[in-house]
Amino acid sequence: MNLSNGARESAAAQAAVSVKNVSMRYDDFYAVRDASFDVPKGKFLTILGPSGSGKTTLLRLIAGFGKPTSGEIFIGGQPVSAVPPHKRVIGMVFQKLALFPHMTAAQNVAFPLKMRRHDARTIADQVERYLELVKLGGFGSRRIHEMSGGQQQRVAIARALVFEPDLLLLDEPLAALDVKLREEMQLEFRRIQKELGVTTINVTHDQREAMVVSDEVIVMNDGLIQQRANPVAAYRTPQNAFVANFIGVTNFLEGPATSVSGNEVAFRCAGHELSGISVGSGPEIKAGMSCSGAIRAEQIRVAAAPEKLADLTFRFPGEIIDAIFEGERMVYEVNVAELGGVSFRVFDHDPIGHTQFLPGERVLVGWNPKDMHVFGNNHSPN
Numbered sequence: 503m504n505l506s507n508g509a510r511e512s513a514a515a516q517a518a519v520s521v522k523n524v525s526m527r528y529d530d531f532y533a534v535r536d537a538s539f540d541v542p543k544g545k546f547l548t549i550l551g552p553s554g555s556g557k558t559t560l561l562r563l564i565a566g567f568g569k570p571t572s573g574e575i576f577i578g579g580q581p582v583s584a585v586p587p588h589k590r591v592i593g594m595v596f597q598k599l600a601l602f603p604h605m606t607a608a609q610n611v612a613f614p615l616k617m618r619r620h621d622a623r624t625i626a627d628q629v630e631r632y633l634e635l636v637k638l639g640g641f642g643s644r645r646i647h648e649m650s651g652g653q654q655q656r657v658a659i660a661r662a663l664v665f666e667p668d669l670l671l672l673d674e675p676l677a678a679l680d681v682k683l684r685e686e687m688q689l690e691f692r693r694i695q696k697e698l699g700v701t702t703i704n705v706t707h708d709q710r711e712a713m714v715v716s717d718e719v720i721v722m723n724d725g726l727i728q729q730r731a732n733p734v735a736a737y738r739t740p741q742n743a744f745v746a747n748f749i750g751v752t753n754f755l756e757g758p759a760t761s762v763s764g765n766e767v768a769f770r771c772a773g774h775e776l777s778g779i780s781v782g783s784g785p786e787i788k789a790g791m792s793c794s795g796a797i798r799a800e801q802i803r804v805a806a807a808p809e810k811l812a813d814l815t816f817r818f819p820g821e822i823i824d825a826i827f828e829g830e831r832m833v834y835e836v837n838v839a840e841l842g843g844v845s846f847r848v849f850d851h852d853p854i855g856h857t858q859f860l861p862g863e864r865v866l867v868g869w870n871p872k873d874m875h876v877f878g879n880n881h882s883p884n
């Protein structure tokens with residue numbers, strides 16, 4: 503969609519946060535390069551990317567810890583480059599929670615209100631309300647060092663929100679927690695954010711977390727925004743091979759495009775012509791261009807007998823290299839000699855209902871062209 507200048511300015515004014523052409527350079531190295539995006543009021547946006555992709559740098563610039571080398575950040579429609587962090591009305595939760603360990607939960611939550619010189623009655627009411635919100639009603643007099651990791655996390659959330667900031671920034675606050683607690687807290691973040699309607703920007707390298715908590719996701723690599731989309735669109739229609747590889751588990755076949763017709767490509771891999779494949783949503787593909795064909799692990803099926811794969815267009819013999827039972831799914835590694843010895847990762851989400859294969863077994867793998875996306879190789883997966 504193309505917005506006119508006027509429409510774009512008015513969209514930016516309505517946005518809680520607007521990042522415009524922001525770059526951050528250290529000597530001759532760009533940690534963030536020409537980033538532009540808006541976060542609408544009340545939305546939960548996650549910046550997702552591998553280590554070193556520039557996520558934290560971007561979040562710190564929004565918080566006011568450092569000034570962009572170029573570009574401008576607007577909060578509530580106002581440019582903030584000249585506004586120090588303590589004058590930005592922002593709640594923050596980082597991986598290191600920085601709670602006061604010998605104070606009680608209530609004293610920790612009260613701290614931002616005391617700094618803002620609220621009266622004792624207001625402080626007591628707000629502290630009680632926010633401890634209730636994070637399901638710690640009745641825990642106010644407990645000291646931090648007497649609380650579990652999850653409870654401490656909740657105190658940190660209450661402290662970040664108690665002064666009712668315009669914006670909540672989260673920098674991998676769940677990274678140190680064990681898996682079960684992390685998953686529980688992801689849902690808690692989502693619930694609290696929806697209940698309060700506070701605009702939230704979250705930073706993580708955990709793609710599952712990004713999918714669970716966010717209204718929108720920005721995927722970053724090497725300081726550059728690769729795609730901005732809602733979680734379903736980022737998963738279903740990745741913009742390039744990097745995004746396809748980073749979100750979910752994706753297998754790649756390499757080879758040249760042999761023909762392009764509308765939204766379909768034919769593509770040659772190890773002497774096999776694979777036709778009718780969807781064009782990925784990235785740059786235009788031309789015949790002869792070197793390409794990557796991407797197929798998700800759950801879109802490939804494994805079977806011993808060809809009739810079990812009769813509904814699939816592409817079928818190749820393979821050998822099971824590894825078979826891992828993960829409870830709710832089987833994960834197979836299958837070597838496909840006919841496709842240049844590529845190793846496919848395949849998920850079977852019905853491990854109880856289906857035959858389970860063992861390493862060394864000869865099988866067939868199959869998938870349909872509509873489930874494969876081809877990207878031009880100026881966006882390599884690695």
Ligand SMILES: Nc1ncnc2c1ncn2[C@@H]1O[C@H](COP(=O)(O)OP(=O)(O)OP(=O)(O)O)[C@@H](O)[C@H]1O
Nearest residue numbers: 528532533551552553554555556557558559560707
């Ligand atoms: N103060 C600095 N001086 C020089 N380089 C820096 C500085 N801060 C960050 N960088 C570099 O900028 C790049 C992006 O760093 P950043 O911390 O934003 O990445 P990240 O995506 O948050 O990674 P992680 O998930 O590991 O925290 C990295 O290569 C990092 O080494």
